[in-house]
Amino acid sequence: MLRIKKARFHGIHIPELALGLDYSDTNVKSIVVSHAHADHIPRNRALSQESNPIEVYATPPTAALMRLRGFRAPIREIPFHSPIMIRNFRLTFYPAGHILGSAMTFIESPVGNLLYTGDCKTPASPATEGFDFPKNTSVDQLIIEATFGLPIYRWKSNEELKAELIEFSQKSLDDGYTPIFIGYNLGKAQEMMHMLKDMPYTKQIHGAGFPLCKVYEDFGISLGNYQRYERKTSEGCILFTPNSGLESGFASHIKKRKIAYCSGWASHEARRSQINADRLIPLSDHLDYFELMHFCEQLQPKKIYITHTPDPNVVLHELESKGLDACYLDLAAQEEDA
Amino acid sequence: MSSELSTYDASSFEEWARVMQEIAETRSSNEKIGLCSRYLETLSTSDLALATQFMAEGAFSNISGKRASIGARTIATQAAKFCEIDYDLVFKPCRTATGSSSETIQKLFENLPSARKKWRVNNWSLSQIKEHCETLAQIRDRSKKQHYLTKVWSGLSPLATKYFLRLLSRGSLRIGFELRSVLQALSRCCKVENEAIRYAQMLTGSIAKTAILAKEKRLSEAEFQLFHPMAFMLAAPLSSDKSLEWKDYIAEEKFDGMRCQLHAHQNRVELFSRDLNPISKQFPEIIQTFSDKSLPYLVLDGEICVFKNDTIQAFQDLQKRMGVKKPTAQLQDQYPTIFIAYDLLVYEKEMWVRKPMNQRREQLESLSKTFNIPISKQHNIPSREYMEQLFRRAREHGNEGLMLKHRYAPYSFGERKNHWLKVKEPSGSLDTVILYAHAGSGKRGGSYSDFTLGVSVKDDDRYEEEFIPIGKAYGGYTDEEWKQLNTQMKSLILDRFGPTVLLKPSIVVELEFEAIQPNPRTKAKYTLRFPRFKAIRWDLSPADVDTLKEVERQYQQDAQRERSPQKSGQSFHVAN
Numbered sequence: 001m002l003r004i005k006k007a008r009f010h011g012i013h014i015p016e017l018a019l020g021l022d023y024s025d026t027n028v029k030s031i032v033v034s035h036a037h038a039d040h041i042p043r044n045r046a047l048s049q050e051s052n053p054i055e056v057y058a059t060p061p062t063a064a065l066m067r068l069r070g071f072r073a074p075i076r077e078i079p080f081h082s083p084i085m086i087r088n089f090r091l092t093f094y095p096a097g098h099i100l101g102s103a104m105t106f107i108e109s110p111v112g113n114l115l116y117t118g119d120c121k122t123p124a125s126p127a128t129e130g131f132d133f134p135k136n137t138s139v140d141q142l143i144i145e146a147t148f149g150l151p152i153y154r155w156k157s158n159e160e161l162k163a164e165l166i167e168f169s170q171k172s173l174d175d176g177y178t179p180i181f182i183g184y185n186l187g188k189a190q191e192m193m194h195m196l197k198d199m200p201y202t203k204q205i206h207g208a209g210f211p212l213c214k215v216y217e218d219f220g221i222s223l224g225n226y227q228r229y230e231r232k233t234s235e236g237c238i239l240f241t242p243n244s245g246l247e248s249g250f251a252s253h254i255k256k257r258k259i260a261y262c263s264g265w266a267s268h269e270a271r272r273s274q275i276n277a278d279r280l281i282p283l284s285d286h287l288d289y290f291e292l293m294h295f296c297e298q299l300q301p302k303k304i305y306i307t308h309t310p311d312p313n314v315v316l317h318e319l320e321s322k323g324l325d326a327c328y329l330d331l332a333a334q335e336e337d338a
Numbered sequence: 339m340s341s342e343l344s345t346y347d348a349s350s351f352e353e354w355a356r357v358m359q360e361i362a363e364t365r366s367s368n369e370k371i372g373l374c375s376r377y378l379e380t381l382s383t384s385d386l387a388l389a390t391q392f393m394a395e396g397a398f399s400n401i402s403g404k405r406a407s408i409g410a411r412t413i414a415t416q417a418a419k420f421c422e423i424d425y426d427l428v429f430k431p432c433r434t435a436t437g438s439s440s441e442t443i444q445k446l447f448e449n450l451p452s453a454r455k456k457w458r459v460n461n462w463s464l465s466q467i468k469e470h471c472e473t474l475a476q477i478r479d480r481s482k483k484q485h486y487l488t489k490v491w492s493g494l495s496p497l498a499t500k501y502f503l504r505l506l507s508r509g510s511l512r513i514g515f516e517l518r519s520v521l522q523a524l525s526r527c528c529k530v531e532n533e534a535i536r537y538a539q540m541l542t543g544s545i546a547k548t549a550i551l552a553k554e555k556r557l558s559e560a561e562f563q564l565f566h567p568m569a570f571m572l573a574a575p576l577s578s579d580k581s582l583e584w585k586d587y588i589a590e591e592k593f594d595g596m597r598c599q600l601h602a603h604q605n606r607v608e609l610f611s612r613d614l615n616p617i618s619k620q621f622p623e624i625i626q627t628f629s630d631k632s633l634p635y636l637v638l639d640g641e642i643c644v645f646k647n648d649t650i651q652a653f654q655d656l657q658k659r660m661g662v663k664k665p666t667a668q669l670q671d672q673y674p675t676i677f678i679a680y681d682l683l684v685y686e687k688e689m690w691v692r693k694p695m696n697q698r699r700e701q702l703e704s705l706s707k708t709f710n711i712p713i714s715k716q717h718n719i720p721s722r723e724y725m726e727q728l729f730r731r732a733r734e735h736g737n738e739g740l741m742l743k744h745r746y747a748p749y750s751f752g753e754r755k756n757h758w759l760k761v762k763e764p765s766g767s768l769d770t771v772i773l774y775a776h777a778g779s780g781k782r783g784g785s786y787s788d789f790t791l792g793v794s795v796k797d798d799d800r801y802e803e804e805f806i807p808i809g810k811a812y813g814g815y816t817d818e819e820w821k822q823l824n825t826q827m828k829s830l831i832l833d834r835f836g837p838t839v840l841l842k843p844s845i846v847v848e849l850e851f852e853a854i855q856p857n858p859r860t861k862a863k864y865t866l867r868f869p870r871f872k873a874i875r876w877d878l879s880p881a882d883v884d885t886l887k888e889v890e891r892q893y894q895q896d897a898q899r900e901r902s903p904q905k906s907g908q909s910f911h912v913a914n
Contacts, residue, residue, distance in 0.1 A: 151423070152432045152445040269362075269441050269512070270778075274785070274817075278365050290449070311431030311836075317424065 001112045001140055004305060006329045011040070012116065012143060012307075017089050017109060021116050021143075026054065030086055033058040033075075034118025035102035036065035036186060042073075055086075059093050061101030061129075064215045065186065080129060097124025097131035098285045099187030100216050104133060112140040115301070119145055121285050122295060125187075126158055127194040127221050133299065142301035143329065146292055146309035148264050153288040155264075161283050162195040165260075168279055169199060169238050172258040180239040180251055182277065183262040185209035187285055189240045190216045190223060192262060196238060197224030204229040206241040206250060243275065264288075289315075296324055305329045348380040351467040352459060354389055355498040362513035370515055374523035383553045387546035388464040390524060394517040394545045396508040397471035400614050401543050401566065406475050406506040408483055410439055413503060416484040417443045420491070422452040434777050434837040438512075440503040447496035460493030471506065518752065520545060528552040540569045540691070540751035543614050562689060564635060565601050567610035569751035571639070571681075573741060573758035582756070584721060587742045588695075590680060590714040591732040591909040592760055594653040595643035596660060600624075600677055602633040609642075609677075619663050623670055624677045631709045638702075638711075639681035639749075644673045648903040650736050654855060678910045679706070680714040680741075683749055691749040698749070706913040714910050729761055735909045736901035738762055765853050766892050767872055768793065768884045771805055772845045775827055777837035778812070785824055786839070788812040791849055791869070793862065794883045805843050805880070806861045808889060814850065814870030823874065846878040847871055854893040864889055 005013040011022035018029040022040040031042050031054055042056065056075050058066065063075040078084055080103065083092040088110060093103035098119040105116045115134065124131035156164075165181075172179040181192050189209045194216075196203065203226040205213065210228040217223060229239065234251055241250045243261075251257060261277035264284030272280055287295065296304055296319060304326035306315050312328035319326040346353040357377045361370045374393075378386055391399055398404035414433070418425040423446070433442045447453045462470075470490050477483045491499040504511050521539060525532040530552050538560035539548045551557045562568065576582075597612040607628040609618045618625050621642060644651040644659070655673050659665060682702040683691050690698050699716065706713045719725045719742070729740050739762040747757040770791035778787025789812070792805035815823065826845060833840040850872040857865040864886075875882075904910070 150432050150435055151428065151449050152436060152442060154445075154449040267445075268436055270437055270785075272362070273514075276365075279363070310435050313427050314431050317427045 001303065002107075002109060002114055004114075004141065004143065004329065006307075012329070014107070014114070016111065017087070017107070019086075019089070019107070021105060022118060028054060030055045030057060032056075032091070032105050032116075033062060033066065034096065034105060034116070035099055036062050036069060037099070037119070037184075038069070040118065041066055041069070041071055057086075057091065059101045059103050061215060061219045062103065063101075064218070065101060065212060068211055068215065069186075081132075092134070094132045094134065095124065095129035096120040097122055097128050099125065100128055100190065100219060100221060102128060106134050113137065114141040114143065115139050115299070116143045117145055119147070119286060121287055122291055123158060125191050125285050126162075127187075127191040127216065129219075139299055139301040141303050141305065142296070142299060143305040143307060144292065144296070145286065146289075146306045146312075146315045147286045148284060148288050149292060149306065149309040149315040150311070151289045151314070153264065153267060153284075154290055155282060155284055155288045161281065164281055165192060165195050165262075165283075166199065168258070168260050168281070169196060169201070173201065173236070173238075177256045177258045178235050178237065178239060178251070178254050180241065180246070180257055180259045181262055182241060182243050182246060182259060182275065183283070185242050186212050188262060188283070189213075189242075190221065191285065192240060192283070193223040193226060194221055197222050199224070199238065201225075202227060202237045204234050204237045204239050206245045208245075209240065209242075293318060293322070296326075297322060300324070303327075347461060347463075348377075349382065349385045349463055350461050351464055351502070352461060352495055352498050353377075354392065354464060355495070355501045358393070358501055358511060358513050358515075359497060361515050362511075367514075367519060371519055371523045371526060374515065374520070375526035378523060378527040383550055385464050386553055387549045388468055390520055390549045391544075391546040392464070392467075392505055393511065393515065394520045397468070397505040398475070398508075399544050399546055403615055404475055405508070406471060408474060408487070408506055410507070412480055412484060413443075413487065413506075414439050416487055417446065419484075420453055420456060420488060421446045421450050423450070430836065437778050440500045440507075443503065444496040444500035447491070447499060457492050457494065457496070457499075459495050459498075462493060467502065467505075474506070517545065521548070524549055524552050528555070530555065530557060534558075536750065536752075537692075541689075543567055543569050562637075562684060564603055564637070564684070565606070565608050567599055567601075567614040567616075568637070568683060569614070570597065570599065570612050571749050571751055571758060572753045573760040574753050574755065576742060576759040576761050582742070582759075584719045584725070586745055587719055587759075588716045588745060589719050589725060589728050590716055590741045590743065591728075591735060591737040592739045592741045592762065593641040593643050593650065593678060593714075593909070594736070594738040595641040595650075595656055595678075598640055598642045598677060599683075600628065600638040600640065600679070601636075602628055602631075602638075603635045604632055605629040607633075620659065620661070620665065621675050621677075622665070624675060628677070631711070633705075633709055634685070635687050636682065636705070637684035638677075638679040639683055640677055640679040640714075642675050642677055645676040646674055649901045650904070650909065651901070652736065652853075654853065676712060678712045678714055681749060694746040694748065695743055696745045703913040710912055712910050712912055715908050725761070729763075732909065733763075734900065734902050735904075736899070737909055765851065765896065767848055767850045768808070768866075768889065768892075769875060769878060769882055770808060770847050770849045771843045771880045771883045772823075772827075772841055772847060773805060773807055773843060775823075775839050775841060776810075785820075786827060787820065789823075789847070791847055792843065792883070793889055794880075794885045798886055801861075801886075805883070806886065808862050808864065808886075809849065809851070809866035809869040811847070811849060811869045811871055814872060815874065819871070819874055843880045843883075846875040846880065846883060848873045848875050854889060854896060856893070862886055862889065864893060 002014050007013045020028040020031040022034050023031050024042045058075050060077045063077045080093050080095050083090050090108040092106045096102040096104045098121050107114045122131040169179045183189050185208050206229050235254050259277045260279040260281050261275045262281045262283040266280035267282035307329045316326050364370050415425050418429040433439050436442050521535050525535045534557045538557045541560045541562045542548050551560055599610040601608045607625050611617045644655040658673050682698045742759040744757050772789050773792040774790040775786035776788040790807050790810050793808045795801040795806050796804045830841040830844050831839045849869050851866040851869040853867040855865050
């Protein structure tokens with residue numbers, strides 16, 4: 001078995017392989033970036049030292065998104081399902097179903113193998129490459145995120161959620177309101193646009209999210225008819241913005257509007273008054289509790305490490321009762337990209 | 339989800355719960371009222387009475403005095419058992435995440451296969467649910483209560499279970515739809531004037547009774563019954579930027595006592611608290627004093643205060659009497675109470691509430707003279723400056739501040755803009771530092787909203803710590819400040835204990851409170867009454883935080899505050 005070190009706020013460190021996973025420190029030779037959300041990308045500063053070159057690995061879509069978001073160091077692009085050897089270990093990316101390009105990292109080393117999920121979702125988000133994992137191999141160590149690791153979280157199917165997004169948009173527009181979807185700029189926005197791609201209305205997306213959409217289309221995810229958000233033409237379109245945009249004047253001139261807050265956190269009733277939305281749609285890009293349990297049971301790893309979770313006891317207690325060996329790797333839970 | 343066609347009977351509790359959820363999910367209050375009124379239209383009179391009572395008062399009518407008497411823990415542990423999950427290991431973390439026990443129960447019942455197989459929707463009617471509540475209230479034994487609870491939620495959808503639990507707790511349904519809105523929906527559905535409904539509601543004190551009268555177009559028959567409490571009129575705070583026609587108002591000192599409605603006829607006298615509960619037994623000396631007067635048929639609104647040595651005593655003294663059902667002679671002697679009247683609502687079988695205040699007052703003064711009843715003293719207000727002078731005098735008398743009352747306003751229940759205004763000032767403030775943050779509940783569920791604040795003891799030989807807790811505050815900040823707090827906190831977390839995090843002392847909060855009370859069970863030996871945020875002092879550092887010695891000094895100063903006797907400059911008197 002490999003020794004796994006958590007590095008607080010800097011991801012995961014595998015010292016024997018000089019490898020960092022979603023890692024920001026410089027004491028490694030290789031860093032894997034699971035997907036392009038900000039809290040998983042290494043800081044430029046960490047990689048700029050010429051004396052100690054670190055190689056960064058990511059899938060091609062993740063690399064493209066990272067560059068658009070300001071990542072300057074070179075990236076080794078490794079497609080899904082294409083194993084490569086790095087020093088003494090082999091690395092393979094499997095689609096994680098979280099956002100475009102998101103990957104689960106499978107490491108095979110002389111002392112055992114390890115599957116690191118990064119952020120993941122199964123069944124996969126429809127705006128991703130799907131969800132897949134190593135089969136016909138027994139997994140020694142699994143590091144899995146449990147952002148929604150409580151039994152109060154159980155998501156609706158993608159089809160039901162898509163129907164709800166369409167219904168909300170259509171009803172708002174029919175009643176003379178402009179529908180506004182609140183969701184993270186990368187991943188959530190494009191997922192919603194993809195779900196609404198066949199609706200015969202123009203979609204406008206917040207300026208920070210707009211350039212990222214091109215990457216989705218380049219990699220074969222259709223987003224339908226869309227534009228960059230423009231104040232004077234936005235009324236009557238379907239709009240997408242992060243919550244921060246709404247607070248800083250996005251669509252503030254539109255009096256007749258209906259707001260839908262789309263996130264796993266939307267399953268909390270209290271969010272209704274906190275966000276001030278007309279509709280809460282629990283559309284998450286993370287596994288719910290039941291999907292997590294199902295995946296672990298299916299995979300039957302020798303040892304499970306839980307990260308990013310509201311209260312590790314709940315998941316650990318349930319995994320133990322299923323006869324699985326599990327422990328908690330303490331990484332701070334993230335809210336923004338849920 | 340809205341716009342879904344309902345599959346339930348209109349008169350079923352499931353349909354009621356579905357409508358409540360739709361109201362919760364609707365933002366505009368006008369649309370909420372519309373939704374509710376369209377639903378009420380489908381109901382028979384008796385169902386209408388129950389449906390509105392469930393919305394505004396809970397399982398039992400306010401005037402019934404009944405309680406389900408079922409603790410939150412009794413419910414939660416039974417729910418965990420129902421789901422076959424561990425209460426401490428699984429249920430509690432889920433409740434921490436949502437901030438609501440009833441919401442947690444709903445979700446677990448929906449999600450967990452072990453719970454799903456145990457409930458089947460029985461389509462109970464509203465009156466069957468009412469019967470279940472009655473039965474629950476009668477069961478004394480905790481485990482029998484739990485057994486019965488299981489029976490009820492085995493026959494409800496998880497959504498209906500959530501609302502059933504909220505009914506039992508007498509709390510709000512948390513759908514942003516309070517009594518005022520229910521009355522408006524009733525007015526729309528029965529096509530009667532909102533004012534007429536509000537008036538009937540004041541007289542009946544019961545939404546179910548009001549609903550029946552409205553539905554049957556018999557609102558004019560709403561009848562006052564002596565020894566049944568009426569809803570109270572409330573005051574709105576006077577904002578400092580508001581300019582009033584001072585000549586239209588009078589000022590009274592605002593007593594720091596307990597609001598009370600006194601009903602009397604001959605030698606029978608009854609007292610009711612602001613939540614319409616009978617409190618006669620708690621204040622036998624007041625009952626005695628007033629029954630000796632052999633009063634005519636009347637209802638007075640006023641305040642109970644501890645009055646000793648010709649001086650109105652602190653609210654802390656009155657607290658020693660509140661809730662004590664049979665006070666001993668010694669307790670009565672130590673904290674003697676009086677009733678000070680300030681309004682006349684019924685007199686000689688006639689309703690006086692619709693008459694203007696000055697007329698009611700005139701009659702009250704005449705009754706005061708004849709029957710020797712203490713009444714508040716009223717002052718004309720020639721100017722804001724004079725009002726401020728009166729305010730300072732009220733404070734000297736040991737009172738909270740002033741009440742401004744419009745001379746020509748009727749007595750109407752609830753808050754009425756500019757009819758009654760209260761002028762208050764917090765009794766003190768302290769600069770404190772945040773020591774712990776606690777996961778919030780209700781509106782602020784799922785984030786940190788309650789804070790334990792500390793004062794400095796670093797130069798205090800009695801303590802080894804740098805800071806010790808002085809109080810817990812959960813309000814007074816804006817949404818913006820609350821978000822900022824939650825962001826700033828992230829880097830200060832030192833440790834986690836379930837829903838609580840220990841923070842590095844860093845964020846300074848100016849705390850406002852009503853009073854400092856001795857409390858030997860706490861580390862500081864003092865607690866604050868009604869502490870809330872006045873300002874987050876980003877400009878201050880923990881070195882600027884007030885000391886425990888400062889708390890002790892403020893307490894001594896307040897307890898020894900001169901409360902001038904009533905002979906000089908009276909707060910109340912007997913008219914002559």
